[in-house]
Amino acid sequence: MFIRLVLAFLLAGSVALALQTGQTLNDGIYTDQQAMRGQTLYQNRCASCHGANLAGRTGPPLTGDDFLSNWDTHPLLDLANKILKTMPRDDTGALTSQETADLLTYILQAGKFPSGRAELILNEAALNGVTFPRRAATQPKGVAVAPPLSLPASGNLAQVMRGILFPSANLLFSVQTIDPGVKKPAANAAAPTGEVDWLTWGGGVYRGWEMVDYAAASIAESATLMLTPGRRCENGKPVPVTDPDWIKFTQQLAEAGKAAYRASQTRNQETASESTNQLNDSCMSCHRVFRGRTHCVKP
Ligand code: HEC
Ligand code: HEC
Structure with a gap:
């Protein structure tokens, strides 16, 4: 015994x-x-x-x-x-x-x-x-090294901001009040606002948490557009792509996008909502320095 x-x-x-x-x-x-x-x-x-x-x-x-x-x-x-x-x-x-x-x-x-x-x-x-055992570093198969191709900028900075960052960031901010996990019938697809907007065409194609994933990925991926050489601001001044502060804020934007993606993957509204603070900070800290009356130049 x-x-x-x-x-x-x-x-x-x-x-x-x-x-x-x-x-x-x-x-x-x-x-x-x-x-x-x-x-x-x-x-x-x-x-x-x-x-x-x-x-x-x-x-x-x-x-x-x-x-x-x-x-x-x-x-x-x-x-x-x-x-x-x-x-x-x-x-x-x-x-x-x-x-x-x-x-x-x-x-x-x-x-x-x-x-x-x-x-x-x-x-x-x-x-x-529990972790994975250490492996000898391998170069993943099929991942080709990108050729040094750099496409020239085609929009000014304000257009990139309004066209890419603005809709994606706003979608993420909306998670503060709307739970992406709650299934609702698709909104009336015919012009919800009666104007050209982000929903009229294809508003019901990707829904719920999937949309949140994509908006977060969009923010993380588009950070690199901040550094495209040759882009101008709305006032014609060049985007300060070599300014160390500009580069730092760009990195913070990329980090905030990745954090928002990780948060979205938890499929938890509170977690995703909290991650938008970091996102908001990353937008605001750059705007504080580089936007204002003299767009794209430090005061
Ligand atoms: C309708 C298609 C579909 C089904 C069914 C599905 N998956 Fe997936 N799965 C995907 C897609 C697309 C991705 C890549 C996008 C993403 O990460 O969300 C993925 C990603 C994954 C990943 C991450 C892989 C990586 O390398 O990042 C895992 C793990 C996974 N699925 C496991 C499962 C398991 C386990 C099941 C069964 C319960 C399952 N999936 C069922 C479509 C599917
Ligand atoms: C690296 C710096 C930087 C970051 C990070 C940044 N912005 Fe901007 N943003 C600017 C600058 C500079 C302008 C002015 C653009 C111009 O004049 O062409 C601007 C302009 C804008 C505008 C246009 C405002 C108007 O006058 O209509 C919007 C919208 C905007 N940003 C949204 C965002 C959002 C949302 C984020 C975060 C997800 C963000 N920005 C992150 C630098 C930044």
Whole structure:
């Protein structure tokens, strides 16, 4: 009896160990049986987009170097949340925590990470402590180095601001009051405002959280447009692309866009709403210095 108790204690101890940080995927953190459940689920709910053998189809591959290099700098929790909060991208309904854990283990098995004796549980603190083992740095296949092509600027800065940053930023700010997760019937597609606007054409094509993802990506990606040489401001003065402050604010804009994307991926209105503070700051701190009566020049 005494021995049994000690054994139970030791076992409990090893389970607790499994929840400690510093574990990697090489430590056998799921069971074969769990991965088999995951495989069945995968075939039913994921294979149509990610391919029967996880090699990708309309969606990206969920195995191989390109996939791993997307995730191996993150704790395993991020990959779990990507699946739980944003997949499957169809109308078949959200996944449960258990389903997500099972699917994740199937992906781990396909990635040749060893199985072990305990099932993987979707425990935030635990998964946040699990990392990918260090790999030799590989140049991801198929990622070509861009040729040194630089297209000349075609709009002035104010046009880029009003045409690209303004609509995307406003969409993100609207998350402060509208929950993108609440499904509503599409607005009357015929000219909601009676004028030319962002909704009249294609207002119902991308909806909800998907729109938030795209607006955030748009902000992050368009930061580089701030640095296009040769662009002018509305008043004809050149955009100060070599000014260290200008470059700093541009980087802050890119960071704010990336942060908004990460926040959107949580599919949590409060988190996404909070991230718009950083976005707002990034717009305002540049405007404070470079906008005003003398557009595009520091006072
Ligand atoms: C209707 C198509 C569709 C279905 C079904 C679907 N996905 Fe995806 N998935 C995508 C697309 C498109 C992306 C890339 C865009 C994005 O990251 O949101 C993606 C991205 C992912 C990623 C991130 C990959 C990376 O390298 O960044 C993971 C992980 C993932 N899906 C897992 C799953 C799992 C698990 C299921 C099944 C429950 C599933 N997906 C079902 C379309 C789909
Ligand atoms: C790196 C500096 C910088 C950043 C970052 C920046 N802006 Fe601007 N913005 C300017 C400057 C300079 C102008 C004036 C443009 C001109 O005169 O051509 C401007 C003008 C504008 C205008 C036009 C205002 C008008 O007079 O109609 C809008 C709208 C705008 N910005 C929105 C944004 C939003 C939204 C963000 C953040 C998502 C942002 N900007 C981030 C520098 C910046």
